[in-house]
Amino acid sequence: MIIMEIENVRRALEMISSEDDFGILIPEVRSNIAMARKNPCGPEDVAAVPGRITEFQGRAFACRDPEYGASSHMARFIIALNEHLPARRSALNIKFDESIIGICEDMGLVVSSYDRSREPDSVRDTEGGSIPWGVEEAIRNSESPPDVIYHRGAWGKEPMIVLTGRDAVEVAELAIRILRKYRSLKV
Structure with missing residues (x-):
């Protein structure tokens, strides 16, 4: 039996x-x-790619098929997001670049962020606490439900952009639209 989220x-x-x-x-x-x-x-309610998606010769590459429980990070993000925005059930993380934020804004997407340096010690010291806290902050910092959430990193933490949507195909379509605009800036 193929499960809907895994197939998506x-x-x-x-x-x-x-x-x-x-x-x-x-x-x-x-x-x-x-x-x-x-x-x-x-995490058992969230389908993701085991071992993450890497890059090989410029292309996205995954060594395994999606499965439930494959990413605690993405699960924590989506669960926190879903508590406020139940229709948002999918997310994709991409690299942070100011020009990508500009592209998202130019596309009319609602973009919000959070500052990891403002993360309370109690959150930082709790295993798995940073991601839900960041999602809550980004939602609180936005007048409308954010389509894109980002942070500029912290000591030992890479800056990141997360695209959100109703399902994974919708998020992939959004990422490809962003890619095509970003690609034209790099030429």
């Missing part, structure tokens, strides 16, 4: 893997694309 993530992965230079959006910590079941409670 698989199709999204095929879409981004077929883009010749999607690798230019992949951060040093690598990317992942994930989609949660309705009303997710834990």
Whole structure:
């Protein structure tokens, strides 16, 4: 039996893997694309790519098929997001670049951020606490539900952009639109 979220993530992965230079959006910590079941409670409710998505010869590459429980990071992000925005069940992390933020704003996307240097010690000291705190901050900092959430990093933490959407295919389509605009800036 093929589960809807796994199949949706698989199709999204095929879409981004077929883009010749999607690798230019992949951060040093690598990317992942994930989609949660309705009303997710834990990582077992979120389908993602085991081992993340890497870059090889400019292309996005995953060595395994999506499965539930494959990414605790993406699960924590989507679960926190879903508590406020139940229709948002998917996310993809990409590298941070000011020009990507500008592209997102020019596309009319709602962009919000949070400052990791303002993270309370109690959150920083709690395993798995940073991501939900960041999502909460970004939502609080935005007048409208954010489509894009980013942070500029912190000591030992890579700056990151996370694209959100209703499902993984929608998020992949958004990432490809961003890629095409970003690509034209790099030429």
